[in-house]
Amino acid sequence: MFHDDSAGKNVKRSIHGMGQMMSTMVLNRKQSIFGGAGQRGAGLALEAQRGKDSIENMDLTVMDTKLKILEILQFILNVRLDYRLSFLLSVFKKEFVEVYPMADADATTNMETAASINLLQIGEQAEAMFGVGVTVCWRWMMKVGECYWRVLIHLTMHNYPPLVSGALQLLFRHFSQRQELLHTFKQVQLLISGQDVENYKLIKADLDRLRTLVENLNCGLKKRMLEPIEEPVVKKDKLEKTNENYQRVKEILERLNKMCSTGVWKKQQRLLKNMGAHKVMLDLLQVSYDKNDVKMQEIIRYTHQFLQRFCLGNQENQALLHKNLSLFLNPGLQEAETVQHIFSNNYQLCSEISESVLQHFIHCLATHGRHVQYLNFLHTIIKAEGKYVKKCQDMIMTELTNAGEDVVVFYNDKASFNVMLQLMTESREGVQENSPLRYHISLVELLAACAEGKNVYTEIKCTSLLPLEDVVRVVTHEDCITEVKIAYVNFVNHCYVDTEVEMKEIYTSNHIWKLFEDFTVDMARVCNKREKRLSDPVLEKYIINVVFDTITAFFSSPFSENSTSLQTHHTIQQHRPQVETCIKTLAMTAKSRSISIPLDLEAQISSMLSTSALNSLSRSNPNYKSSRTNRVVAPSNPWDYKNIIEKLQDMINTLELRLKPLVNAELSVLVDVLLQPELLFLEGTDARQRCESGGFISKLIQHTKALMSSEEKLCIKVLRTLQEMLIRTLDFDEKGISLRKVLLQNYLFPSPEQEKDWAAVAANQCRLDREGGTKLFTDLVMSTKNDKIFQESIQLAICLLEGGNTEIQNSFYKLMMGDNKSEKFFKVLNDRMKEAQMDIKATVSVNVGEMSHKANEKELEPGSPQGLVLPGSLLVQNQVPAQAESQQKEVETEMGPAVTIMKPILRFLQLLCENHNHDLQNFLRCQNNKTNYNLVTTGGLGLLGLYINESNVPLITQTLETLTEYCQGPCQENQTCIVTHESNGIDIITALILNDISPLCRYRMDMVLELKDNASKLLLALMESRHDNENAERILFNLRPRELLDVIKKLHQQDPDCEGEVSPQEVGHNIYILAQQLGPHNKILQGLLKPQKRQQEGEDSLSSMLNLNNRPLSQMLTSGGPPVVVEQDPLDYYDQLTAQIEIVREDRSMEQIVFPVHPIYLFSARRDGVAEETQKYASSLLVLSENDSVGNYLLQSGCFYKSHHRVLYPYNSGQGSIDDSVLLMAFWILTGVSVLALLAQKYGLRLLTLALILRSVYHLGIANTLLLLGSLNLLNKVVFVVSFVGNNGTFIMGYKAMILDVEFLYHLAYVLTSTLGLFVHELFYSILLFDLIYQEETLLNVIKSVTRNGRSILLTALLALILVYLFSIVGFLCLKDDFIMEVDPLPQIAQAAGEQSEVAQEFLRSCSADGMSCTTETSAMTAANEEEEEEANSERACDTLLMCIVTVLNHGLRNGGGVGDVLRKPSKNEPLFPARVVYDLLFYFIVIIIVLNLIFGVIIDTFADLRSEKQKKEEVLKTTCFICGLERDKFDNKTVSFEEHIKMEHNIWNYLYFIVLVREKNKTDYTGPESYVAHMIKNNNLDWFPRMQAMSLVVTDADGEQNEMRMLQDKLASTMKVVTTLTGQLNELKEQMTEQRKRRQRMGFVDVQNGATPAPPSAAGGNHQIYKP
Secondary structure, three states: OOOOHHHHHHHHHHHHHHHHHHHHHHHHHHHHHHOOHHHHHHHHHHHHHOOHHHHHHHHHHHHHHHHHHHHHHHHHHHHHHHHHHHHHHHHHHHHHHHHOOHHHOOOOEOOOOOOOOOHHHHHHHHHHOOOOOOOHHHHHHHHHHHHHHHHHHHHHOOOOHHHHHHHHHHHHHHOOHHHHHHHHHHOOOOOOOHHHHHHHHHHHHHHHHHHHHHHHHHHHHHHHHHOOOOOHHHHHHHHHHHHHHHHHHHHHHHHHHHHHHOOOHHHHHHHHHHOOHHHHHHHHHOOOOOOOOHHHHHHHHHHHHHHHHHOOOOHHHHHHHHOOHHHHOOOOHHHHHHHHHHHOOOHHHHHOOOHHHHHHHHHHHHHOOOOHHHHHHHHHOOEEOOEEOHHHHHHHHHHHHHHHHHOOOOOOOHHHHHHHHHHHHHOOOOOOOOOHHHHHHHHHHHHHHHHOOOOHHHHHHHHHHOOHHHHHHHHOOOOOOHHHHHHHHHHHHHHHHOOOOOOHHHHHOOHHHHHHHHHHHHHHHHHHHHHOOOOOHHHHHHHHHHHHHHHHHHHHOHHHHHOOOOOOOOOOOOOHHHHHHHHHHHHHHHHHOOOOOOHHHHHHHHHHHHHHHHHHHHHHOOOOOHHHHOOOOOOEOOOOHHHHHHHHHHHHHHHHHHHHHHHHHHHHHHHHHHHOHHHHOOOOOHHHHHHHOOHHHHHHHHHHHHHHHHOHHHHHHHHHHHHHHHOOOOOOOHHHHHHHHHHHHHOOOOOOOOOOOHHHHHHHHHHHHHOOHHHHHHHHHHHOOOHHHHHHHHHHHHHHHOOOOHHHHHHHHHHHHHOOOHHHHHHHHHHHHHHHHHHHHHHHHHHHHHHHHHHHHHHHOOOOOOEEEEOOOEEEEOOOOOOHHHHHHHHHHOOOHHHHOHHHHHHHHHHHOOOOOHHHHHHHHOOOOOOOOOHHHHOOHHHHHOOOOOOOHHHHHHHHHHHHHHHOOOOHHHHHHHHOOOOOHHHHHHHHHHOOOOOHHHHOHHHHHHHHHHHHHHHHHHOOOOOOOHHHHHHOOOOOHHHHHHHHHHHHHOOOOOOOOOOHHHHHHHHHHHHHHHHHHOHHHHHHOOHHHHHHHHHHHHHHHHOOOOHHHHHHHHHOOOOOOOOOOHHHHHHHOEEEEEEEOOOOOEEEEEEEOOHHHHHHOOHHHHHHHHHHHHHHHHHHHHHOHHHHHHHHHOOOOOOOOOOOOOOOOOHHHOOHHHHHHHHHHHHHHHHHHHHHOOOHHHHHHHHHHHHHHHHHOHHHHHHHHHHHHHHHHHHHHHHHHHHHOOOOOOHHHHHHOHHHHHHHHHHHHHHHHHHOOHHHHHHHHHHHHHHOHHHHHHHHHHHOOHHHHHHHHHHHHHHHHHHHHHHHHHOHHHOEEEOOOOHHHHHHHHHHHHHHHHHHHHHHHHOOOOHHHHHHHHHHHHHHHHHHOEEEOOOOHHHHHHHHHHHHHHOOOOHHHOOOOOOOOOOOHHHHHHHHHHHHHHHHHHHHHHHHHHHHHHHHHHHHHHHHHHHHHHHEOOOOOOEHHHHOOOOOOHHHHHHHHOOHHHHHHHHHHHHHOOHHHOOHHHHHHHHHHHOOOOOOOOOOOOHHHHHHHHHHHHHHHHHHHHHHHHHHHHHHHHHHHHHHHHHHHHHHHHHHHHHHHHHHHHOOOOOOOOOOOOOOOOOOO
16 A cells, blocks of 8 residues: 555656656657658658558557557556545554444454444545645646646547547546446445355356356357367367366356355356456357357356356446347347346336347247247236336337237137147146247236237237137137136236226126126136135135236226126135225226116225224324334344445445535536647647637537447537537536636636536637537437437537527527428437327326226215316316325326436427517417427326426426417417317316426425416416417316416415515416406306406595595595404406506507516505605695794705705704603694504605604703714615615716716715714704605796796896996996995994094193193084994995996895995086986886896796696696507597506506516516517617507507408408409300310311312211312
8 A cells, every 4th residue: 555655656657657658659640741841751752652451551550559558548547546545545454443343353243333433534534535736746747747637638529439538538538537436336335244255266266267268168168169189088088178178167156146145146247247257257168169069058058157156146246237138139049048138127218229130039029930939028027116118108009010910929810729728638736847838928928018008009909919709719618728817817907907908898898897707707716716725826826816817907997887787796815905906996987887786895895994994094093013113123243244335324424424515616627728738738739729619529529420330438528618618517516626626726617617608608609600510419419229329419419508508599590491300300309209109198197097996986985075187188176085196106106218308308399489489489389390299288288297296397398388488479379379279288287287296296386386477477378479269268178267267366366485586476476367357258257357456446436525634534435344453355466566558569569468576666556555654744844844843944944745855954953942741742733643644544654753853852952862863864875875886886977978967966965964964063954855846846947947948038137247347347447436435334443533633632621731722623523423423324335447337236136226326415506417327227127127027037038948848738638648649539439548558558567567567577588568568678769659549449440440341351251252253254265265265276287188189078967178279
């Protein structure tokens, strides 16, 4: 286990040398071609000298050399695998010995108290064994691996198929090391005991000796046939030596045969398989020998015996021998027995058997004698693992029918019947194996087996080969032996009684009653022998297993009603289960047909059945046989075989869990390498260019088809890898991700994205299609006979089409149309579908029939639940017996591969029609070939006959989805094809919706909901865009309206938290939409959908008639009682979530669409009521603000219904701003009103919020309340802005768009203002009052009245400024002294003047104190002070031109009389008085009256225009439909009023909901109309809106038009009849004229020929002659 460093280095050096040699072998030839000039010239010279043959031989030799190198690499990988297996086993042994020491090997301990091995440590050592990214060896291996990968990629692109296959095998093997290790480690067989080791040594020695002897025998026989006659002595020595070899081979074969048949033979079989014993035996069979060599024949017989025991009950060994099946297809009985053992009880091999194998054995019967062994093989392949192989039944019956009398021997005529009687007489003591009678019995048993399982085809063939009359004649004959009766009665049971179709002969004739009489005689014989204590096992087997089954099947058959003549028969009481079943069936049949039963017999039957019931109950009791289950477990030896194998299995499970993510990571890297192999090579190299151009992928795809017949496993691996290239499934943990990164890094790969990118998937799909992926899967589907390859090919097609790739669809369509492959391709799919349907009919329907029969039995018993068996074998019951689940498990096990393969086929067909591809939808129905295959009905409706259980629900769901995709678009031809099909598929679909699916609904309700959902979608698809009522009437044929509504209500009441993809409410909603679509075609259903609406309309009319303005009183009257919470009606609930619109299709026809409202808009389901409530709430607040100071405060503070909180400033921070008593009273009033409103569900939350605000003002104060409301307002607005930006994608549009987005800037300013009000000053809250302008349209119109005609207003204002400027210049130049304005100085200026007067007075006092005279100076100063006081009250306002302009602009425009009102009032004596008058008047008239009124007029007119526009819009919205543009008067005297039209038909909100639904819905889930509208929206085309038309008007107008059209059609029909008559008459006249013309021409031609000869006399007696001129 450990090696020294030098040995390791040598191994590394040798492997490295091998890599260099391999690289040189592969890359040298490329370098010689693309190398330097000298090399190129030498290469060309060499090629010129060689011929074409030598070049081909050289290439072949080089390819074979490379192939040998690949074999060497395979051997190296095998050695590495063996080392890893040995390492794991040594780790396991070490851990096991540590837990269970060798000292305990002979002791017995209690295993429950023993310690367990450390599985965690074993897993860590297993992971460390690969040494990823840790050791130097790993990095060295990765470095070598780069060259290794390049070489393998090069080899894959060669044109030598064996070399390509070998390179691919190495590629897959290198990236599946852990998977290979796990798979091989599971098959490891431990040799634990000494006997196992001895057996191993013995087998090994025997096999080695046997190989040598086989070679010697082969060589000796060949030499004996080739060498000349030798001396007698030499010949005698060689003969003795040969006999000795024969004896040794015989002894070895006897030991091996004994080993396979004794002891634990399963373990011995595995050991022999692992040691390759079968390979030696197969080589022995291939030894050529003389047919007269008795000893060699004996060895061959022992060899066949070994192979038969080797594969007995072992499917793995059977598969190994099946690979060499051709060795056994020789005309021999031993070969037939061996082939029988190979196929024995192996359903997979039996279902894959080829027709040539059957033909071989039928040919052997015809040419090499009628031997039973051949028939035994045919009987073996009919039934395997409890399932019937219908394919084999049909092929055997066909071959037997074609073989004729040489194989099929019946003693029907008189002479042969006597021969048969003689044979039966001779076989009284037993039938011999080689007797002709044994062959005949086996043949009849084979025919019965072919008809078993209700196979219609074989039933008819069997009845034609062996009539019932001949069967009865043989069975009722006194010389008939029991063996013949068993075969013949079993034939009657399966070919006449238990059949799929009714065999009238057995029910109308008296033959069956003759058989019943003979049955009673045989029963009496059994009873008599029982009384005499004599046993006849064959006779008892005949009665119990054959007779009872036949009687039970006859009276249980639904066709037995045709038989009216019942007779009395006696039964026996042996073998209780079979007898009780038979007696019970007979008693039920007598009771149902009113046939009296003797009282004593009836009492015995009742007691027997009651005893049977008690016994079954006791056995079903969990405490039954408790003494057996509670045994004390004896101590066991920890070193026994069982314990070691259990611990080894625990280790394997641990390794699987730990290595599974690493295995997935390895395989994912392989996919990346094969998807982008060019990354392995340097840029500019030839290999990289070839890979980039698709050379590798193309070669891989081309080689895959070649692998189909030669290497199936490698072909499957390549197909799965191609699938992974398209649809990646990266499901692994952190360890797997780290390993993936390390591998990608070492192979120079970028790390690919983990998420599924559908754009990249579509690109890869198109890439594979260009390289031949579509052609590959079509060729494989048409050519392969292997089911696994076929399934993987279909999966590849699914991956190519996944996501609705239209390019792949078109490529497939062109491929089918271009190469004329469609007929063969669709024939393969059609045959698969028919095979699946026949398999369903032959297997599943049998079980369903049995269950339905048992359900009928329960119906006859009192208190039994009743059930319903729907047509098409769909069992749907309200309650089922307790055995339903166990019977369901039986049905699940009988689903064969022919049925399971249908799910991927249907998925493939669905993806072909994805995105409503109309061409392919029609192409699946009709291919326009010589033979057309309708896959629309063949591949769907037939599968709906399945008995529904948990295993086949995905298949039925896929069937429904595929049928839905066939119809959507719409494809009306497919709709009609499905609806009018002869099968009962529509009835089954409706039954899926109406009925419970028992017993599935009891434990998998999610599957039931999925079935109902898909069934409702399919029915909607069948009616999509249909303007007739044919499909709807067919659907309504078995769809009862009341049951449909009950299903809707029941689904609405179920728990919405049900696990699954769809909830019960969603399914109920889909069924409700279906009911809405079917309503117009059924008056009962239409009436049932609207009961609540009528009641609501009546209540609304009552309220309107009373004209109640009081809202609470109106609500009380309409509610009819106190405001209590009433559960909403399901129909009203679904009605609120359903909308309908009308659209115009491409052909200008109108269509109504009913669809569910998307969950995004579910909050607005009651949008009209919410808007009304909001408006009334706002008006109530306004009324409150007019009558209450609190309301006025709340209105000013901004506590409005939109929660924008604003306050006035300034305010007092204390509580005394408003009386506390007023606040407290208002709080309690609002609280009480809010509680009442909450009970009434009206305005309660808003009033309660208002009360809480008042309470906070009372307790916290206005300042704290304002702080709290400001914080909430800021938080609310920030959340709103974030949502606004996210919904509109503002940041994505760029900075320029953000700046130009006025609404975004407004909300941003709002947030900024709220922040300033909260953190800077409360004054900023007042700015938020302008939000009323943004919210109210009237205030916005006021602003718009100024801004709309802003240019006119600005120009007029500019004119005013010009005029003001002119008047200012005139005033400055001429009237400067008149611009004297009175002013009111500020207190500071007045105080300064007062201080100046005090200084003067102080000066006077100082003068008087000095004795000086200050009178003059005092008077002067007093006058000056008075003048200054006057000047302080007035100022000159026009000393400068600027002051003059400002004065005129300021005072002139603000005064009503103009600037003259503020100027000095002049005297009339002044010289400028007239100029002043003119100046004042001109300013008044021009500026005040004209210019300002112009501005006001523009504003007022603009406001009036806005108001009129608003009124006009409101009027248009009230009188005109927004969608179609039709006015109100168009709906006068029509069936639909204008209000109903805009509310129901053309509701603007419904159109918005539909657009949102189309945008949010997955495009692959679109219906036909949704796909059409999505395409129109994408192209910005509004033609899908109905303009100036409505369906209600079209229907009304169409009534009169239809009458006129009918009249015109009648006239046209009568005219056509007249024209047809005239045409016929003209044709007759034309024919008559033609005949006359021909007659005249003939007469003229005869006259010309006669010429001068006289013509014969005519009827008139004259001669007619013609003379030439």
